[in-house]
Amino acid sequence: MKRENITIFAGMRRLLRLMGVAAAAGLLTLSAGCGQEEVPEEPRNAEVIFRYYRSGTGDAKLLDNNYLLTVRERRLVGIDLASGEVTQYDISADWLDIDQASRTVIYSNADFELGAACFDEDREITYNEIIYANSQSDYMIDPAVEKIGDTYYISMTFVDGLLNNDNPEKSGGKYTIRFYSTKDLKTLTYLSEVTSENRNLEDVKLGADGSSIYMVFEKETVDKSNSAIIFSRSEDLGQTWSTPAILLDSTADHEPAGFVKTEDGWDLYYSMDRDNPGKSYNGSSAYRARLSEHMEILSIDEKVILAYQGDESTDPGEEFLQKGGILLYDVEQFGDEIYFAYAENYLTDDNLCVSVLAE
Numbered sequence: 001m002k003r004e005n006i007t008i009f010a011g012m013r014r015l016l017r018l019m020g021v022a023a024a025a026g027l028l029t030l031s032a033g034c035g036q037e038e039v040p041e042e043p044r045n046a047e048v049i050f051r052y053y054r055s056g057t058g059d060a061k062l063l064d065n066n067y068l069l070t071v072r073e074r075r076l077v078g079i080d081l082a083s084g085e086v087t088q089y090d091i092s093a094d095w096l097d098i099d100q101a102s103r104t105v106i107y108s109n110a111d112f113e114l115g116a117a118c119f120d121e122d123r124e125i126t127y128n129e130i131i132y133a134n135s136q137s138d139y140m141i142d143p144a145v146e147k148i149g150d151t152y153y154i155s156m157t158f159v160d161g162l163l164n165n166d167n168p169e170k171s172g173g174k175y176t177i178r179f180y181s182t183k184d185l186k187t188l189t190y191l192s193e194v195t196s197e198n199r200n201l202e203d204v205k206l207g208a209d210g211s212s213i214y215m216v217f218e219k220e221t222v223d224k225s226n227s228a229i230i231f232s233r234s235e236d237l238g239q240t241w242s243t244p245a246i247l248l249d250s251t252a253d254h255e256p257a258g259f260v261k262t263e264d265g266w267d268l269y270y271s272m273d274r275d276n277p278g279k280s281y282n283g284s285s286a287y288r289a290r291l292s293e294h295m296e297i298l299s300i301d302e303k304v305i306l307a308y309q310g311d312e313s314t315d316p317g318e319e320f321l322q323k324g325g326i327l328l329y330d331v332e333q334f335g336d337e338i339y340f341a342y343a344e345n346y347l348t349d350d351n352l353c354v355s356v357l358a359e
Contacts, residue, residue, distance in 0.1 A: 043303035044288070046340060046357035048320060050081050055352035060341045061098045061105075065334035067123055068341055068354060069096060069105060076107065078123055081354060089125060091117060099147045100332065104185070106145040106154055114143060114156060116185040132156075132180075132188050138173065139163050146206040146213060153213060153238055154180045155194065155204050164200060166223040175201035177217065179238045191238040200227075205259040207266060209293065213238055216247060216256050216268060224280035226250045229270065231295055248289065248300060253280045258331020260338070265292040269304070269331040271342070276325065281346040283325040306340055306355040324349055333359075 050068075057077065060070035068079045076091040093107035093115070103119045114132040117125050134140045137158035144155045161173030176196040180188040194215060195201070204217040213234045220227030228250040232241045248254055251274065258269035268289045276283030286306050290298040307322035324345030332339050336359045344351040 043305045044357060045305045046307070046338070046355040048307040048322070048353055048355045050079075050354040051319065051323075051344075052079070052352040053349070055343075055350055057343075057350070057352050059095050060329040060343075060352060061096055062100070062330050062332045062339055062341055062354075063098055063103060063105070063119060063123070064100065065332075065337070065339055068352075069098065070329075070352065071096065074109065076105075076117075080123075087123065089117075091115065091125075091128060095142050097142075097144045099145050099152065102147050102152075104145065104147070104152065106143045106152075108140050108143050108156065110139075112137075112140055114140065114154075114188075116152075116182075118185070127185065129186060131182065131186060134158070137176075142202055142204050144204040144206045144215075146208050148208050148211075148213075148237070150183055151237075152182050152185065153191075153206065153208075154182065154188065155206060155215065156180065157201055157204060157217075164223040172198055172200060172221070174198050177201060177204060177215075179234075179241075181238065192234075192240060194232055194241045195244050201230075203256050205256055207259045207261060209261065211235065211237055214259070214266070214295065215241070216259055218254055218256055219244075220250070220253070224253055225278075226252055227254050229254045229256050229268070233295070247291075247295070247297070252277065253284065255284070255328060257328030257342075258340075260331065260333050262290075265290070265298070266295070267291070269328060269340070271326050271328040272301070273325075274301070279325060281325065281327045281343070282348060284327060286326050286328055286340065286342070304340070304357065306342065306353070323351060 057070040057072045066081050070077050071093050076089040076093040078087040092109045094109045096107040098105050105117045108114045112134040113130045115130045118127040120126050137160050139159035142157045146153050158176045159173045177194040179191045182188050200220045202218045207214040216231045218227050219230045228246050229248040230244045231247045232244045234241045253273045255271045260267040271284040273279050273284040286304040288302040289300040308320040309322050327343045327346040330341040338357040340355045
């Protein structure tokens with residue numbers, strides 16, 4: 001693997017949450033369907049702790065509360081959120097997901113491969129193998145993983161035809177979500193087909209509760225247009241699935257990013273362009289929907305402010321300001337804090353950021 005150091009201006013992440021840090025552009029910087037219920041008047045406020053200007057990165061997931069894995073130029077890259085050190089791994093990846101408990105990364109790439117890599121506490125790779133080679137479809141995107149007991153359960157989305165159709169005059173590709181299991185991260189066992197449609201089916205998230213596995217994903221006709229969030233449930237560890245049902249209606253562009261188990265059920269985090277219709281990745285904000293343990297909606301569209309949005313009387317510093325629309329990549333809970341990985345103005349500036357919200 002190749003390591004590179006990027007200039008930062010302080011190394012203590014907690015300190016930077018209290019201090020403003022100025023930086024030049026281009027530097028990696030640490031800075032401080034169903035019935036709709038009433039939305040809280042006051043948004044939840046997180047605090048940005050990390051920003052990588054014009055990162056050139058794509059999909060990003062948190063390995064732990066101090067380490068972010070992302071892809072840049074189709075290679076897997078790790079970023080230490082405390083020191084700013086960047087490590088490039090010898091892995092070809094375009095999409096990824098992580099089982100944090102086992103520190104296992106599942107990734108897929110445009111070379112039609114699905115791989116698994118395990119990381120130790122020092123962020124060194126202890127295992128890396130290609131566990132599936134796709135010879136049947138044009139694309140294989142958005143892997144998702146959930147470990148239950150000694151078994152990894154993995155979903156893969158296969159696309160035949162046009163990927164990410166953005167033209168309503170064209171027919172999109174056929175998207176099929178399939179489900180697999182593996183114990184040894186060497187051989188996949190096919191379990192079932194969850195659903196298949198001539199619609200963009202993207203951003204699959206998995207959650208588990210006992211022997212039940214929950215899946216949520218985005219369904220859209222045209223890329224970056226209004227989309228619904230769909231859910232399906234398996235009560236036999238992925239052998240069969242309930243008929244996919246609408247969780248959040250197609251009233252804006254929804255991008256699911258986090259599916260977090262709570263004492264009362266689930267928290268679903270997503271970015272959405274409701275306030276800036278049609279602006280999608282450059283005009284969205286972050287939201288939460290609270291769900292019961294049976295996926296009944298308790299509340300939706302609870303706004304989450306991921307960086308300071310401006311108040312001259314309490315301005316904490318330039319680096320704490322939000323610098324564009326939000327595209328959420330990942331939301332994870334570590335202890336009593338919620339971590340958000342996202343891009344600011346993905347289509348133009350592409351600033352890679354992490355914010356923290358204390359519960």
